[in-house]
Amino acid sequence: MNEATLLSKGYRKYEGENIDVYFNIDICQHSGNCVRGDNEVFDTERKPWIIPLKDHFQQIQDVINTCPSGALKYKLKDSDEILP
Ligand code: SF4
Incomplete structure (x- = not known):
C-alpha cells in the first residue's frame, strides 16, 4: 500500500522530520496502546x-x-514503504 491509497482510505497524515505517522479514527479500537506506549507522541488531549x-x-x-x-x-522519510 502506498501513501495515496492510505489517504484515500481515510487515514490522516502527521508529518515528522524523520518519520510520518498515519491514523484512521474509523478503524481505531481505542485499546490505548499508543497513548500508554508514548504519551509525548500520542496525546488525545492535544x-x-x-x-x-x-x-x-x-x-x-x-x-x-x-x-x-x-x-x-x-x-x-527515506522510504516509500508503509508499515506495518
Ligand atoms: S493503539 Fe489502540 S488506541 Fe491507538 S490507534 Fe491503535 S487501536 Fe487506536
Missing part, C-alpha cells in the same frame, strides 16, 4: 494528537507495531 517527535523515532515504530487494529501506520 491538537494535533500525534506529533512524530524526531528523537522518538524508534519508539514510534515500536508503539505502532503494537496497535491491534491497523489504525496507525508509519513511513520512514
